[in-house]
Amino acid sequence: MTNVTEHPTHLAYLTNRPALPMVAEAAIGFAVLVTKWSVRKRTRRQLSRLDAHQLRDIGLQREDAMREGTLPFWRP
Structure with missing residues (x-):
């Protein structure tokens, strides 16, 4: 059985890296937030452009897609 505290090799850097300066952490957090907003805006726009057949394929009604x-973009 694998110990819960062990990490795969590719994650070792993330778990063992030194802490970033507060400004860098804030900049990364801001970049992540803006990226999430951008993805939401793009996917919502694309969702509203799907036709009835495409919406059926993904199990949505037109009303749900339009809503x-x-x-x-800032609302999850």
Whole structure:
């Protein structure tokens, strides 16, 4: 059985890296947030453009797609 505290080799850097300066951590957090917002905006726009057949394929009704498509990018 693998010890829970062991990490795969490819994750060792992330778990053992020195702490970043507070400004760098804030900049990374901001970049992650802006990226999430961008992805939400793009995927919601694309969702609202799907036709009825495509919506059926993913199990959504037109009303659900339109409601999701009109949400602002900052709302999860």
